[in-house]
Amino acid sequence: MTQNFLAEHYTLPRQVEPLINRFLWVSGTAAAQIPAGTRVNDRYQVVAPQIWFDLDPDRPPQLPEVIPESLQPYLWLFEHHRHLPTLYGLEPLEKGETAILLERVPLDREGHLWPSLVSALKSASAALQIHWLEQILLLWEPLTAQGVAASLLRLMNIRVCAGELRLIELLDDNEDPLDIHVSVETMPVSLHRLGQVLHSLEPLLHREVAAAIAPALQALQAEEADLGQSQAILHQAWQYYSQRQALTVQGIALTDPGWRGGENEDSCYPLAADLAQAAQPDWIAVCDGLGGHAGGEIASQTAIAGLKLQLQQLLNHRQSNDSPAASLDDQLRASLCVVNDLIASRNEQGAEVLARMGTTLVLALKTPGPQPELTLTHIGDSRAYWLTPRSTERLTLDHDVATQTVCQGHLAYRAALRLPQGAALSQAMGVMASSGLHIPIQGFRVLEPGILLLCSDGLSDYGLVETFGHVDVGAVLSGELSLSAWSQRWIERARQLTGHDNISVAAFYCQLTERDTSPIEPPPIVRESAALPDREPEPVAVSTQPTQLPETIADSAPEPAASFSFSWQIWIGAIALATLLGAGIGLIVPAPSQSGPNLGVPAQPSDR
Template sequence: MEKDAVTVYCPNELCQAANPMTNRFCQQCSTPIPQRYLWGVGEGKNVGNAGEILGDRYYVVKQSILLDCKPGLLPQIPDLDNLQTLRPYLRLFPYRLHVPQVYGVLWLEENGQRREIILLEKPPLQLRDGDTEVRLHPSIDTAWGQASSMRQLHWLWQIAQLWQPLASEGVVSSLLDPLLLRTEGGILRILQLRADGEKPPRLAALGEFWRVHLLHKCQQAIANFVDGICQSLDNGEIHSGEQLVAVLDRGLQEIGRHQSVNVEIITQTDTGPQRQRNEDACYPPSGTRLRKPPQSKALAIVCDGIGGHEGGNVASNLAIETIQTQVQQLTDFRYDHIDPNLLLADLEATTGIANDKISQRNDSEQRSGRQRMGTTLVMALGIAHEMYITHVGDSRAYLITQHGCYQVTIDDDVASREVRLGYALYHDAVSQPASGSLVQALGMGSSNSLHPTAQRFIVDEDCVFLLCSDGLSDFDRVEQNWETEILPIINENKDIGTVISRLVEIANTQNGHDNVTVAIVRNQVNYAEPSEPISPQLISLAAATSNEYKQSNVTVNLNPTPNQRTQVLPDTVQIKSRKIPFYLLILPLFLLLAGAVYWVVSSSLGSQTPLNSQNNESPANNPSTTGKTIPTPLNSPSPEILPGYQVETRTELQANFLPVSSTNPPSSPYPVTLPQGTVLKVLDRKLEQDSPESSQQVYTLSMEICQIPPLPPVSKPPEITLPKLNVGSKVSIPSDKLVNKVSYSNSADLSNSPCSKLSSTTEGELIPKQPVTSDRQQGL
């Protein structure tokens, strides 16, 4: 079939008109038509012959490149009980800038046998308006020789960043095949994942791969440096992905001295046509244009106050004020004196400070439940050749380059959570009711339950970072308009003030359901190839210091947080001997033995001493307590609350929801609030840490809800979807959080207690997905 004869149907369900494949908008209703090219993965080299239509839907462009001719329909999804082969793609969802995602599957009948084709979306393809030829971007070994020293190190840095995540999913072999590693400008893309064999490759294999395929075409400035890295990988001096990243960071820092980045920032916010007030906020203030240089700091922030929550505008402005002040303290030092990994940690801690200030404001105004104010957050911080992106909620950051538009943040909503956990494909997840409901935002609870995301990007080409609230990003408006509205900033030097006004107009006319806030961060790169090679000695220096605590002569005061981690590095770092003193080998063994003795003694005493020993009269001698155990108020920092005991909350209590059939805290806990009067049974406890202040042991208690009081009716549905608490739901709480908030007793002595009546553990369940009147409901 000729390309001119290929028909693509309008995604508008009220139209569905046939259009030529070259149309960007429906010729009948003007709805944007996505050009959804896919990469098919199945047995054999190709999934079909060029010109074929597979499954009455997918046009075979060439080899394994397909075009979805019915983009308005959901793709077929695999049996959810048979997601094992797809799970690495799903669990690597946070790395989708580099790792392709599963769009759906296609089943073909051939010779009486059923053949499955996995469809990967957004493959590394070259496609431009007016160009009907679609081709893969070049492989890394093909593009390597034409790249600058900065870009070559950037590609290696991205491989190093991906090593551990891919190794944990058993697909690290994907990084050892040049045909699977594709380059889109400075961004490294993986064409498809390859499963590891019985013996997964070790990190040393990466050094061999680089030596064979890349080393001979390295730029002169870094050839000796890369050769030294390969040798260090071979002999085990570099033995972890984290250590390799640290070494490459040193090289990038040296090469980065030959590059300057001019940053220009502008923001704009608007109430929108359907809202009475604007709950969004931004930094710099709306309409302000900032340039670095001459400004010393390149910071942009967008916050979206949670719609429907009273005080959303207060929360968003409070977050802006707090974060702007804290970031100023973090960036008052030279770039080469700040450890980037610790800066990432401090950006997360700064987000926690803003969260706690909003939460404290909620508490002081006695706001609870759905009356609590909150906000999303996305911010960009440019330092030297790096851009740091931090976010919470569903306000987004996009990276726009000559080659494409990439969403670099993952929404903190129900749909994304389902994909990350490996439960669903993304397009299926977002089609479900309440899929766009948030699972976290600033101000809704303690920062202990908050999980902000901070990441950094190497800037080696002219590019734009776009930050926006969902007033613009909903319904794929950025993806639909980036080539016509944002790309001209790079290609035609279009004024960013004109562009941002146009984006706000698009948000108001094509969406219009919410406030809109946009920040444009333009990066212009000037680079000159170094005339002198960088020293290979940086390898041993970086490898040695990456595992050491970096002592600082200057500290950054981030009061009130006690978790400040950014360190200002001295000009020179002395490499310490790796010999471990003998007493350091004996000391851990002694402490382990002492801890075991203490545990045996304390357990023995705990089993002999009743928890209600404060009462001088025994139940046998006191008729009023015969057959009962008096619940004891918890006012000790670390009491002996053992499995089987019953706990009753005396006030509202924060806890973490445990997934179905689990007694261990999840890696990404779901915060929940237990109302006053909730009765729980202790299932298990796990020693977490020792408190140096009180020398008390802190346990994480896994508990099952035996009784929960009814919640008062609400006038409107929640905008943040959290797990629903029922009898049988499981939660975890640190023991030190129970002080003065619960009473406890041995449920074995309570014949009529709710816990004794619970004959078997009922599986907790997430709140059923149902339609909500929320502005955060996503559309396809």
């Protein structure tokens, strides 16, 4: 099926996403000179240098029809939204200057910057230190392709909060991002320069971490820098040190037709009946059926039923004595393709009542192995969020026209959301051949206790999760509130505040416990120089003097400036098809309501 087909049939009415964190970072030399307390154009309040508060977030920000070339990287890099800011608007200032407003920046709800990488490294665990450095290396290539890799060279531009690393703004490679006395001509933005910056952080690392990653930094500073080798060394170090904490998950899923009543086209896993068979599920999922009750309900239920068969086979295969021939990502994609084709085959049967049915999917799997990791995948606009008492992080981007328009560099996100077909899906399961599906798979490292929330758009619409995501999470983590009661509160909250669509919630309550590391053996060594040494190695020799950190660095704002055999999958797919067609699929019973929950809704109207 084509995108036009999806836009025609699977467009849902949706309010433009509200601006949840109304504190914005403002880039540009002119903006940095505006003192706190100033009102800008009767809309923005300056609360600190380069930090503005939007007094009227319901009004669209000013954006040109054509985004200037210098700001295009914010669009092309939109898929890296977990780590990079998003262009919000352009605000004219006096003397013809323009302020660049950015959202999704590392600012908390009070408008304070997250801790700098330099500050946070001093007290972080070994696994967390390695994780942040590895994220920097993973961002290097996409930022280099857009000419903004310099963003990773100014250390005060890098902010961290638990497992997330986020940049304040994107810096052009043609400008020197370091406040040191070097010649820009002789020190261009390069892997060698990145290696020197990371080398300057070694005094802040645990001695064992500094010794483990020294070969990686040496590889970056070599005459022919090898990014891949450095990434492999850091990844190996992460696998080794992350085993010190064991991840346990508790899963649950609830679904409800919403206040409009009628049939429920959503399906999810694990419901109460599933938990009766497996109290500790290894995966959770939410599917939102498309195409009306006649088809949407069948499509979502078929997807869940197919996943039960496919994922059980996948997990059994991964846990067998034989080493898996393919990566987990490849196997998971292959499983989803089988489920997609299972639904598509129903569409091809020619029955008019089932024509054009499809479903969205968001799925989380506890990654097999000793590392505290989850594997996430999604198709459509059902979403995944990571929730802690202090933060709400959206982990997925919708497969819709708005997101596609931004990633292609045509419009900023706020403008794309207001397109007539902005909410139209660009892909869904069952409406196209598997060869036409783009199935993103990402790993998520659990570095602190929290809750992974999967939901259909009946819950995520209108910014509901972004607004109330932190509510009651602390009560679950402390044991005062059960995961079941917490999930039911989400159902009731959505029914009260929106309720226009079916509502589904699936959640993993993630806990970390210290484990005895004495029996843990180091993973296979990438190469001899990448071994995890028992003692600190000799100092690394470099061709030029490495960047030196000042004696004290305050946490202030930066200065402006597959080879996998498919035979078993086809066989399982055939069994699944026979099972589903022969036995039929039972209807999902809505979750029971709970009287008088604490919905986390403010007693007084908000200042919006």
